[in-house]
Amino acid sequence: MSITVESQKRPEGSKPKALRRSGLIPANLYGHKGAESISLVVDAKTVERLLKQAAPNKTEIVLSIPELEWTGTTVLREVQIHPAKGTTYHLSFFATAKG
Template structure:
């Protein structure tokens, strides 16, 4: 069964600063459970992430594509961190449906 919502991510560059990523239009993200207890640091496009959170909602299961790793999986939007009154995204956590 194909999932209704999807987002494409890329591996987060080593040593990159979260605020610098946000200024560049990228949102830091993490996917947990990728390979057992392993987590992977990612970045997603800010506009795509905003549309995803708005349309799919927190807790939804989405298709997460990571071309850098040649990997696609279903993932639950586990946590969304946003500025308290501006609403701008800080970080998204995904929980992989399978390793």
């Protein structure tokens, strides 16, 4: 089973708290181009659905970033949960090698 997630590039200079208040979860994509990473935001409702279906480091997730014209297979590398609130506050995706 693969899950498709659409994300957007994180606006330059945006504050993570403000993003979360507006229903977006900060995320990063690693491994798509060597050591380079991309700062992203994913809709909080999408993240909720994703976490119900995906197992970190196991489930393949097709991540698409329309404005960068990038789509690729990733795994959820890390999910950071707020210790007091129990809400997700950051995701890390890792692009898997094609093939």
